[in-house]
Amino acid sequence: MNLYQFAKGFVYGILKPVYRFEIIGLEHFPKEGGILICANHIDNLDPPVVGITAPRPVHFMAKGELFNVPVLKKLLPGLNAFPVKRGMSDRDALRMAIKLLKEGNVVGLFPEGTRNKTGELGKAFSGAGFFALRGDADVVPCAIIGPYKPFRRLKVIYGKPIDIKPYRERKASSEEVTEIIMGNIAELLKKHK
Template sequence: MSLYKFAKSVVAALLFPLYRIQVLGKENVPKSGPVIICTNHISNLDPPVVGITSPRDISFMAKGELFDKPVLGRLLVGIRAFPVKRGLSDRNALRRGLEILANGETLGLFPEGTRSKTGELGKPLSGVGFFALRSNATVIPCAIIGPYKPGKKLKVVYGEPLNMEAYRAAKASAKDTSEAIMAEIGNLIEKHKSQPASLDK
């Protein structure tokens, strides 16, 4: 068993019962081909939560300074993370992200670039739009609906694939594309945040 699979099973065993995680829309994630999963960011636990609920293995960007710590750095590499400087303007990180997508794998991104301390959606950075426009990846919006409180239900909702072809054909800016993706994440949150559990499927 790979380190990624082992870590995923351990974290899932801990977090699913602790936060009563409910996952919706996993069928919207393609089984093959390049995929970008774009998620709102409300907690430091978001990456592992998306990692354990996604039907596909995900490569996430992580703060570059974390890789400077020998043990943690090796662990992050083992679970498919790669370093990025803040702001998603790191050329090496951008190149690595495109390589992941060119290999038909899954890239996980938090468009806001940093955690929202209020839980409200922040403004997206242009990086997610860059990846969406510069690749042929399927873009999946994902909403984490909290808060993270032990015993309280946490929802993770994977939305339907977004049609990026119109943006690519129109040579839309990375900024505009990022904002469109963020708007879809917001729509998922609004749709599911107050929906009774009995109506969720």
């Protein structure tokens, strides 16, 4: 058992009784190939929640400063995290995400970039569309419906994969693809609230 599997089981064991997850749509999740999970962002716990409910290991970008902390520097790579410099275009992080997707891995992303505590979808950055187009991967939309309150049900919904190939072929813009992704997340939120 590697560190990721151990951490996934450990965190699931802690969070499941507290937040009583209802996980919907796992049957939609492709068993192989590069997948970009795009989810709404309502709480700091969203990344671990996506990580422990997704059926395949998920890679996430983590702020670069965390990799300067001695203990985290060793732990984070084993938890499938890779550094990103916030507030600027970080070419290394972009390359790493695209490489992971092209190699058939799962990458998790929160297109809004920051938490939106209202539960409503905020404005998304075009990075989701960029990775979907360049990473040669399909997109699995994910809706997290809270609130994160102890002993209240927390829903994590995985939608049907969005086939990005037609958009890639007609050279759609990152902005257009991001809008399509966010539209899919919005539909999941509306259907399951």
